[in-house]
Amino acid sequence: MADVIEVGAARGDAPPPAANAARRASAGRTGRATPYLFLAPYLVLFGVFGLLPIVLGLWLSVHQWDFQLPNRPFVGLDNYKELFSSDSAVYGDWWQSVRATAIFTVLSVPLLVVVPLGLAMLLNRSFPGRTFFRAIYFAPYVLGVAVIGLLWRFLLDANLGLVNRLLGVVGLPSDTPWVTNMPWAWISLVGVTVWWTSGFNAVIYLAGLQDISPELYEAARMDGANAWQRFRNVTLPGLRPVLLFVITTTVLASANMFGQSFLITQGAPGTETRTVVWFIVEEGLRNNNAGKAAAMSIVFALMLAVVSIANFRLFRYKED
Amino acid sequence: MTTPTPTTGGSASGPRRVVFYATLVALTLIFLTPLVWMVITSLKTYTAAQEIPPSWLPNPVAGYGYEQILNNSANPVLRWFLNSMVAATLHSLLVLVTASMAAYSLARLRFRGRGVTFALIVGTLFIPPTSLIIPNFLIVDQLNWIDTLAVVVVPGAASAFGVFFLRQFFLSLPNELEEAATLDGANQWQIFYKVVLPLSKPALATLAVLSFLTNWNDFLWPIFVLFSPDQLTLPPGLGLLQGSYVTDYPVIMAGAVLASLPVLILFVLAQRHIIQGVSRSGLKG
Numbered sequence: 001m002a003d004v005i006e007v008g009a010a011r012g013d014a015p016p017p018a019a020n021a022a023r024r025a026s027a028g029r030t031g032r033a034t035p036y037l038f039l040a041p042y043l044v045l046f047g048v049f050g051l052l053p054i055v056l057g058l059w060l061s062v063h064q065w066d067f068q069l070p071n072r073p074f075v076g077l078d079n080y081k082e083l084f085s086s087d088s089a090v091y092g093d094w095w096q097s098v099r100a101t102a103i104f105t106v107l108s109v110p111l112l113v114v115v116p117l118g119l120a121m122l123l124n125r126s127f128p129g130r131t132f133f134r135a136i137y138f139a140p141y142v143l144g145v146a147v148i149g150l151l152w153r154f155l156l157d158a159n160l161g162l163v164n165r166l167l168g169v170v171g172l173p174s175d176t177p178w179v180t181n182m183p184w185a186w187i188s189l190v191g192v193t194v195w196w197t198s199g200f201n202a203v204i205y206l207a208g209l210q211d212i213s214p215e216l217y218e219a220a221r222m223d224g225a226n227a228w229q230r231f232r233n234v235t236l237p238g239l240r241p242v243l244l245f246v247i248t249t250t251v252l253a254s255a256n257m258f259g260q261s262f263l264i265t266q267g268a269p270g271t272e273t274r275t276v277v278w279f280i281v282e283e284g285l286r287n288n289n290a291g292k293a294a295a296m297s298i299v300f301a302l303m304l305a306v307v308s309i310a311n312f313r314l315f316r317y318k319e320d
Numbered sequence: 321m322t323t324p325t326p327t328t329g330g331s332a333s334g335p336r337r338v339v340f341y342a343t344l345v346a347l348t349l350i351f352l353t354p355l356v357w358m359v360i361t362s363l364k365t366y367t368a369a370q371e372i373p374p375s376w377l378p379n380p381v382a383g384y385g386y387e388q389i390l391n392n393s394a395n396p397v398l399r400w401f402l403n404s405m406v407a408a409t410l411h412s413l414l415v416l417v418t419a420s421m422a423a424y425s426l427a428r429l430r431f432r433g434r435g436v437t438f439a440l441i442v443g444t445l446f447i448p449p450t451s452l453i454i455p456n457f458l459i460v461d462q463l464n465w466i467d468t469l470a471v472v473v474v475p476g477a478a479s480a481f482g483v484f485f486l487r488q489f490f491l492s493l494p495n496e497l498e499e500a501a502t503l504d505g506a507n508q509w510q511i512f513y514k515v516v517l518p519l520s521k522p523a524l525a526t527l528a529v530l531s532f533l534t535n536w537n538d539f540l541w542p543i544f545v546l547f548s549p550d551q552l553t554l555p556p557g558l559g560l561l562q563g564s565y566v567t568d569y570p571v572i573m574a575g576a577v578l579a580s581l582p583v584l585i586l587f588v589l590a591q592r593h594i595i596q597g598v599s600r601s602g603l604k605g
Contacts, residue, residue: 034508035431042422042483043437045414049478050444053455060455067461122343129344135591136348139355142587142594144537146555147576150562151358154569162357165373174373195351200598207599256450259539263559277450277540284454285544297451304448 060294067288079295090283090292096271097279098303100261104275105254108190112250113243116198120205121235134206138199145196149263152192153179156264185265185273192260197253201246208242209235244315248308255304276300358580362386362573369569385574388565395564397575399550400557403469404536405582407553410473411535412528419482420524424512426483427490428498438487441480449479453541460545471545472553476535482527485597489523490516526597529590536583554579 061079065072082088123134140148155162156178168174178188212234220230236243258277261267267274274282280300284293361369362385363378389397425431426438456475465471493516501511517524539555546552552560558575565571587594 032431035425035429035434038421038425038429038508038512039437042418045418045474045478046441046444046480048459049456049475050480051440052459053452054444054447056455056458057452060458119347122340122347127340131591133344133348134595135587136351138595139584139587140351142533142537142583143580144539144555144583146537146539146558147579150558150572150576151354153562154361154572155354155357157567159372160370160374160567160569162353162374168373195354199351203595203598252448256448258450263562280450281453281540281544285457290454290458293454297454301448301451305446308446 057294057297060291061298062295063291065289065291065294067290072291075291079292080299082292083296083299090289090296093271093274093279093283094296097274097276100273101255101257101276103186104189104257104261104273105251107186108193108254108257109247109250111190111194112197112201112254113247115194116201116246117205117239119198119202120209121231123202123206124209134199134203138203140196141200143196145259146263148192148196149259152188152260153264156188156192179265180268182269182272185268189257189260189265189273192264193254193257201250204242204246205239208239212238240315244312247315248311251307251311252304255307355580358573358576361569362577364570366568366570370567382570385570385572388568388571389561389574389578394549395557395561396549397554397557397561397578400552400554401578403551404553404555404579407469407472408532408535410469411476412531414473414477415479415482415531416524416528418477419486419527420517420520421512422483423486423490424516427487428493428511428516429508441483445480445484450540453544457544466545467547467551469551472535472538472542476538476541482531485527485600486520486523488600489520493519522593522596525590526593526600529586529593530597532586533583533594 062074062076063072064075064078082090083094085091119137123130123137154160158164158175158177158180161178163178164174164176167176176184178184216234216238217230220234225233256277257275258281261273261275262278265273267278276296277300280293280296283296284290360376360378361374363381363383364375365378365380365382365384368375368378368382389395422441426434426441460466460471460475463470465474497515497519498511501515506514537555538553539559542553543556543559546556549560554575558572558579561575562572
C-alpha cells in the first residue's frame with residue numbers, strides 16, 4: 001500500500017475528475033488487447049512446447065515414424081497393439097521396463113512418505129540450530145541427478161566404495177555388489193533416492209505441521225492423550241491434504257525415475273533396472289522409433305493418470 | 321515457516337535432549353558424509369584413490385583431479401560450466417519475464433477466455449513432462465535447435481509452474497492497488513511494472529532461484545539434444561567424463577564438485593527462498 005501512496009504523491013498533479021473518467025474510459029478501450037498482450041509471450045512458448053507436443057505425440061503414435069526414413073506411413077493403432085501382443089519385438093523390453101518402474105515405485109514411495117515425515121516431526125519444534133539442520137537435510141536435493149548419480153556409483157563401488165568400507169569397519173560383510181546384483185541394485189536405487197529427496201518432502205510436511213493449531217495438541221494433552229495418540233488423532237488428520245499432495249507427487253516422481261538407474265546401476269543386472277522413461281527415450285531417440293515411443297509415452301501417461309486418480313479416491317474416502 | 325511452534329515435547333529434560341541432538345547429528349552425518357567424501361576423493365592422486373580399502377584422508381593432498389579437468393580438450397569441463405551458467409541464467413530470466421506477465425494478466429485483468437486459458441495451462445501440470453520428450457525432440461529438430469544453446473534454454477520455460485506460482489502470489493495482493501494507480505492515470509503496463517512487480521520481489525526471487533536450479537540440474541533432456549563436446553552443459557558433460565575416466569575417481573569427483581559448488585552456494589545464499597518456494601508448492605495441494 002505504501003507504494004501506491006508514493007505513486008500518487010510522486011505524480012502530485014492528480015487530473016480533474018472529468019479528465020480522469022475520460023482516461024479511465026480510454027484505458028478500458030486499449031485495455032481490451034492488453035490482457036492478451038501480457039499473455040502472448042508465454043502463450044507462444046506454451047503453444048509450441050506445451051500444447052503442440054501433446055497433439056504431435058498423438059499423431060506420431062499412429063505413424064511408423066523413423067527419423068532416418070523419408071516415408072512415415074500411417075499405421076493406425078499398430079504401435080499400441082505391439083505393446084500388448086507378446087510376439088512383437090518391443091513387447092518383452094517394454095513390459096520389463098514397466099515392471100522395473102513398478103518395483104521401484106512400490107519400494108520407494110512408502111519410504112519417501114514416511115522418512116521425511118519423521119524428519120519433519122523432529123524439526124517441528126523450536127531449538128537452537130533448527131534452521132541449520134533443516135538446511136543440511138535438504139542440501140542433497142539441490143544437487144542434480146548427474147552429480148548424485150556419479151557420486152553414488154562411486155560410493156557403492158564394491159571394491160573402492162565408501163559404503164563397503166564403512167560396513168567393513170563395523171564388522172559387516174564388505175563385499176556387497178551394490179550396483180550389479182539383485183536385490184542389492186534395487187536397495188541401492190531406493191536408498192539413494194531416499195537420501196537425495198527426503199529433505200524435499202520434509203520441508204513440505206514442515207509447512208503442513210506448522211498449520212496445525214497448537215491448541216489442538218494442548219486439548220489432546222489435557223484429555224490425557226499420549227504421544228502416539230496425539231500423532232494419530234491430531235497430527236495425521238491435520239496433515240491429510242499435505243499427505244495427499246506428497247503421496248501423489250512422490251508416486252509420479254518415482255514412476256518417472258530415470259537418472260539414478262541410468263547412472264548408478266546402468267540398468268544392471270542385465271536390463272532389470274531399466275525404467276519406462278529410459279526405455280521410451282532409448283526406443284524413440286536412439287533406435288529412431290519415434291512412433292512406437294510416442295505410443296509408449298501415451299500408454300505410460302494413462303497408467304500414471306489411473307494411479308493418481310486411485311490415490312485421490314483412496315485418500316478422499318478416508319476423510320469420510 | 322519462520323516461526324517454529326513447539327508442538328511435541330518442547331520442554332525436553334536432560335537425557336531426552338541428548339538423544340534428540342544425537343539423532344540430529346547422526347542424520348547430519350548420513351546426509352553430509354557422501355558430499356564430504358566427494359570433496360576428499362577429488363583431492364587424492366590416482367594411485368591413492370585406487371587403494372583397497374580406500375584411505376580416509378587424501379595423503380598427499382593432490383590437485384591431480386582438478387588439473388585433469390581443467391586441461392582437457394576432449395572434456396572441456398570449464399566450457400560446460402560456462403554453458404550451464406549461461407543457459408540457467410537465460411532460462412531463469414525467460415521464465416521470470418514470460419511467467420510474470422502471463423500471471424499478471426490471469427490474476428489481475430479481466431478478459432474473455434481467461435478461465436479457459438488458465439484451465440488449459442494448469443491442466444498441463446498433470447501431464448508428466450517425460451511423456452512429451454519424443455514430440456518435443458521433433459519440434460526442436462524442426463526448429464534446427466539441436467545442439468544449440470536455445471534447446472536447453474527455451475522449451476523448459478513452457479512449464480506451467482511459474483505461471484501458477486506467480487498467479488497465486490498476485491491474487492494475494494489487495495485490489496486497491498490497481499484502483500489507486502488507475503486514478504493516478506497509470507496504465508496496465510505501468511501498474512504491472514511499477515506497482516505489482518516491486519511488491520512481488522520475494523516471489524520473483526523464489527521463482528528465479530528454482531528455475532535456475534532446475535535448469536542447472538537438468539539431465540534427461542540435454543543428453544539427447546546436445547552432442548558436440550563444446551556445446552554440452554555440465555550434467556551431460558559429467559556423463560561423458562565418467563565414460564572417459566571410468567574408475568579414475570579423483571577426476572570424476574572433481575567434476576562433480578565443480579557442478580555442485582554453484583548450486584550449493586546458491587542454496588546457502590537463497591535458502592529461505594528455496595525452502596519457502598518448496599513448502600508453498602505443497603500447501604496448494
